[in-house]
Amino acid sequence: MLNKLALCAALLSFVPAAHAACVKAPFGDATLYLRGGINNWAAQDEQAFEYRCNAYFLNLRAKGAQEFKLADEEWTPALTIGGDAKGEPARGGAGNIRREFTGEHTLRLTFAADGAPSLQVGPKTFKPMPPKPITDKAALTTHFDSRNAEFKAPFGAQPAGSEIKFSIGNDVPGLKRATLVIERRQMTGNQEQLAYEPVARIDMAPQSRGMGTGFAASYRFDATGIYGYWFEIETAQGIYALQNNKDSIYWTREKGSMGVASIERLPNNTNRVRRYRQTIHAPGFEVPPWAQDGVYYYVFPERFRNGDKTNDPRPGGGRPQDRYQDRDVERHASWMEKPFKPGTGDGSDQLFNNDFFGGDLAGLIDKLDYIKGLGANALYLTPVFRAPSNHKYDAADYKQIDPAFGS
Structure with a gap:
């Protein structure tokens, strides 16, 4: 009891x-x-x-x-x-x-x-406040698809100075007003800080569209950058955001994988709107010919192959690769061992990122014919510059290959 x-x-x-x-x-x-x-x-x-x-x-x-x-x-x-x-x-x-x-x-x-x-x-006892369902047919049948030239043209990244045409439409009467909202993403700092600054709000012109109503507008993107765009629409029942979907995008807080739009009530805080993204690049930019037919092989050098055991990091040594910041490195005796994870009882110390297997550039060179035989013609490497960790994303010198990788 x-x-x-x-x-x-x-x-x-x-x-x-x-x-x-x-x-x-x-x-x-x-x-x-x-x-x-x-x-x-x-x-x-x-x-x-x-x-x-x-x-x-x-x-x-x-x-x-x-x-x-x-x-x-x-x-x-x-x-x-x-x-x-x-x-x-x-x-x-x-x-x-x-x-x-x-x-x-x-x-x-x-x-x-x-x-x-x-x-x-x-x-678990808390019940989050569910969103109020939308029953407005005029809003629910409003369409946009960023991958369809009927709604957006031209497709894809464009050079500065390009004019892009946007249109939306629905299948039943009732769409009273539509606004194309153009914003520019702030690209400074950590990119999990998702922020857009306003650029333009464009009243879209109504167009005949069968039984429903269409709206169209265009905008000239004069400066390079990553832009966001979405549509604010109004019906007799309310104001809504026609926006990107909820798909997760890796390495960013931003949601939306483009394509068919979703409709939600306009939030009080428009930071919650999921923008479509539009890349505007320098006018003279061209994709290098070799990259147009590139098939990349992705390599994490420290775990690919040990081709030169003389440069392996070793605890207690006096070389740069033998120390992790102010501590010794941890060296795996067998290539097939699992990476160490502090706090799991595997016998390792309490530091992450300081255990090494000995992979290096010599090992990568040894396997170039193998990689080519797979059909790859380009390499994509995680950082190889001088750094204390095994992953090398904490680079200390971008002008020197890490001594554990060779030269």
Whole structure:
């Protein structure tokens, strides 16, 4: 009986009580994300908190020990909650928050009167607010397809100075107004900071389209860059965003793989709109002839082949490749061993990225005929410049091949 009462109390603690005093969200309109090892420290929609009444809630599926911070898309200091020495949430905390997970959970973030954060992790009980379904036929039948010349021409990346024509249309009467929204993506800083700056809002001209209504507009892109575009449409029942789909795009927070558009109610914060993307390149750019028929073979040099054992990183040595920052490297005795992973009991130290097998450029040269025989005629290598790690993305000298790879 006591266990059942305790469980009920835990469940109730994660449900906003009807009589609880509701307060404004402490972070205003900003969206708060769980950012940690579970999502490569990115601000992903799947780990976005929802504010309800007097707390931020997030349903999370995770297992084992996890470290993370709570922050907005841009790691704004005033909107970032780190961890203290005990792994508890703290404003301005330099460390990470630490928690153990066993599957499906609800996270509840609250703030004391003095602003101190508190994070509870319990059974999954929170029900996110579902979007209100759209029943507006005029909106639901409005079409756009970025890969169809009927809706967008010309197709693909274009040189600066190009004029691109856009059109949308629907199958039933009721589309009253349409606006083509052109924006430019900010390309500075970490690209998980998804931000667009306004460029133009163009009223689209109505066109006859069977039983429905069509709208068309064109825009001349005079400057190079990555642009975003979408359509704001209005019917008798409301205003909507005709936008990109929800497909995930690797290495960015941006959603949408282009093609057929989706329709959603216009959000209060247009940062939530999923833009179509348009690349505008320098007018004189041409794809090199050799690249037009390129078939790439992708190589991670450290794990491809060991062709020269004399340059292998070795613990305790005095050469640059024998040290990882201020520590020894870890050397695998067998090529077929699994890479080390700290904290798993495999006998390795607590550092990531410092275990080596001995792969190098000599090993790649040994296998050029093999690669050519597969049909590849170009190589794509992960970084090969001087760096302490095994992956070399932390390059220290872009003018020198790492000594562990040769010359």
